Amino acid sequence: MERHLAATHEEADALVDLSNVLRDERLGGHHPRSLHRLRLVLDALADRAGDRAVRVHAVADRSLRRAGGAFPGPAEPALLARWAGRGLIEEAGDADEPLLDLAEVTGLPVISRDDFRDFRTSHPWIQGNTTQFLAPAREGDRVVLRERDMGIRTPAQISRKIEESDLKAHGLLAGRHRRPMREIVTRHWRCPERGCALYDRRRGSQVRLPLMRHGVPVCELHRAPLADDGPRTGIVQLKLLVDGACVHRFTLDADTTVEIGRAPDAGGIALYRLLPEELARRVSRRHLIATVTGGDLTLRNLSSRGTRLLRPGAPGPVPLSADRGVPFHVNDIAELTPGAALTRSARRYPAEIAAAWRRSGAKAPARGPAHADTEWL
Numbered sequence: 001m002e003r004h005l006a007a008t009h010e011e012a013d014a015l016v017d018l019s020n021v022l023r024d025e026r027l028g029g030h031h032p033r034s035l036h037r038l039r040l041v042l043d044a045l046a047d048r049a050g051d052r053a054v055r056v057h058a059v060a061d062r063s064l065r066r067a068g069g070a071f072p073g074p075a076e077p078a079l080l081a082r083w084a085g086r087g088l089i090e091e092a093g094d095a096d097e098p099l100l101d102l103a104e105v106t107g108l109p110v111i112s113r114d115d116f117r118d119f120r121t122s123h124p125w126i127q128g129n130t131t132q133f134l135a136p137a138r139e140g141d142r143v144v145l146r147e148r149d150m151g152i153r154t155p156a157q158i159s160r161k162i163e164e165s166d167l168k169a170h171g172l173l174a175g176r177h178r179r180p181m182r183e184i185v186t187r188h189w190r191c192p193e194r195g196c197a198l199y200d201r202r203r204g205s206q207v208r209l210p211l212m213r214h215g216v217p218v219c220e221l222h223r224a225p226l227a228d229d230g231p232r233t234g235i236v237q238l239k240l241l242v243d244g245a246c247v248h249r250f251t252l253d254a255d256t257t258v259e260i261g262r263a264p265d266a267g268g269i270a271l272y273r274l275l276p277e278e279l280a281r282r283v284s285r286r287h288l289i290a291t292v293t294g295g296d297l298t299l300r301n302l303s304s305r306g307t308r309l310l311r312p313g314a315p316g317p318v319p320l321s322a323d324r325g326v327p328f329h330v331n332d333i334a335e336l337t338p339g340a341a342l343t344r345s346a347r348r349y350p351a352e353i354a355a356a357w358r359r360s361g362a363k364a365p366a367r368g369p370a371h372a373d374t375e376w377l
Contacts, residue, residue, distance in 0.1 A: 001035070004042045005088040006055040009102050014045055014134070017112030018060035019095055024113060027136055027143055032070040035079065040143040041111060041136050048134075048145050056111070058089045059099040094169070100126070109134050111145065117153050117161030127152050156330045159345070170220075171212035184217055185209065189226035191219040199226060236297045237345035238290070240274055241333075248274045249345065252292045259302070260342070261287035275340055282337035291325050297344060298325030299334055308335040 006012040018038065021027070027037040038058075046054045065080040083089045092098050096116060100123050103110045111134045120126050133148040153161075167173050172181045189210045191199040198208040198221055210217035210226050217226045238260075240248040250269055252258060259268035262275075262283045271287075272280045284303035291298045299320060301307045307320040310333040320326060320334060328334065328344055335341045 001039055001042060002083070002088065003053075004055050005083065006057045007087045009057045009106050009108060011055055012057035012108060013049060013051070013054045014056050014109045014111055015099055015103055015106075016041065016056045016058040017095065017099055017110065017114055018058040018089060019064045020112045020114050021136065022060075022064065024136065027138055029072075031072050033064070033067065033076075034072055035076045036072075037136075037143075041145070044136060044143045044145045045111070057102070057108075059095040059102070060084075060089055060091050061095045062091045062093055064091075094165075103132060107132070111136060115150070115153075115161070117158050118165045120153055120158050121162075126150050154331070166209070170209045172209060181212070184212065186232055188229040188232045189217055190229040191222060191226055192224050193219065193222045196222060199229075236292055239343050239345050240271065241341045241343060242275060242279065243339050252290060252297070254292050257289060257291045259286050259289050261285050261302070271336075271340075279337060279340045283340060287336055288320065288334065289325075290328075297328045299328045299342075300325045303336075305337065309333070310335060 009015065016038070021037050021041050022033045022035065024037060025032070027040055029036055042054070042056065045056065046052050060080070065077040065084075068074055068077045071077055080089070084091050090098065096114065096119055099110065099112075100116065100119055102108065104123060104125060109132055113135050116123070116126055127150065129148075129150040131147065133150055134145040135148045136143050137146055164173070164178070167180050167185070168178075172184055173179065174181050189199050196219060199210070199219060208220060211220050211223075212218075213223070218224060219226055235254065236252050238250045238252065239246045240250070259265065260271065261268065262272045262280055262285050263270050264286045268286070271283060275283065282305070284305055287301075287303045287305075288307055289300045289302055291300075299307075299309075301320040301322040308317040309320045309326065309328075310317045311329075312331050317335065330344050333341050333343045
């Protein structure tokens with residue numbers, strides 16, 4: 001295999017997402033990670049290119065070779081270490097960013113099953129791409145490479161993947177289905193170091209998630225074990241849109257009620273400084289009221305001018321009720337006046353993430369272990 005590894009992309013015919021390939025149990029083998037899968041992919045690329053001397057530039061997560069027990073034997077992680085030491089493979093804390101940077105610059109095909117949802121904002125060229133990504137697939141007793149349609153992912157789908165990547169980076173996903181560690185993400189944590197602003201709930205509700213090290217939550221900065229500081233409430237985020245573009249974001253704590261308008265009473269969210277003057281004049285002083293219960297958000301109209309609610313797939317806008325709170329979901333839009341609107345961000349915060357994923361897990365159909373294990377790579 002070594003002769004097929006290119007130290008630089010200039011010598012390569014393709015880029016390989018090495019961590020993704022070695023973990024893909026659908027390619028064969030009985031271990032969570034196996035170099036035999038790379039051999040199969042190299043053979044498939046050679047067949048596709050008609051070149052038995054085909055070469056690839058492989059990029060891997062640095063953690064790939066550290067789980068020695070996941071390989072068929074100790075020789076394989078040792079070989080990966082030698083390749084990395086000689087520069088034959090590139091290692092990074094997270095391989096996706098350098099892999100996609102190279103793909104964008106060079107135009108080389110990327111061999112991976114990863115959907116790269118969390119990188120579609122920084123790499124918009126992935127959206128709808130049908131030519132640059134190749135998926136390895138088992139076909140009888142061999143592996144073939146098939147062109148992938150990367151599709152178009154919604155902001156909500158992209159946001160969820162970003163959330164998952166953040167949890168993964170903190171070591172907060174557990175089990176084969178990679179669910180958030182609810183007992184950790186639904187709690188606040190306090191750093192023993194005086195003045196540490198990362199884990200001080202008195203400085204705001206968006207406290208950093210802890211790092212997990214050997215089963216213990218630790219401070220991301222000081223690496224000191226954290227103390228439990230009580231339950232972490234859910235938070236939702238609203239975006240203020242002007243002519244369809246986000247100009248400001250607001251976060252609302254769980255179990256709170258807040259008025260939103262041009263200049264509401266104390267404790268409300270004032271929009272007059274955030275809107276162009278002509279739009280601000282058309283927004284009522286107390287325009288609507290938002291209520292957060294757990295991770296659920298409802299809106300109720302207060303304005304005599306009215307508020308229009310637009311929902312994806314609905315035939316048209318409807319007036320927002322003034323009598324009762326109406327559920328406000330991700331991608332819904334509350335139009336205050338033409339040109340000024342509120343929408344709910346797809347960004348979700350830890351307690352809400354854990355609850356939503358727990359609900360989706362209960363509804364999800366059973367899947368084979370190989371598919372469940374590789375979906376989140």
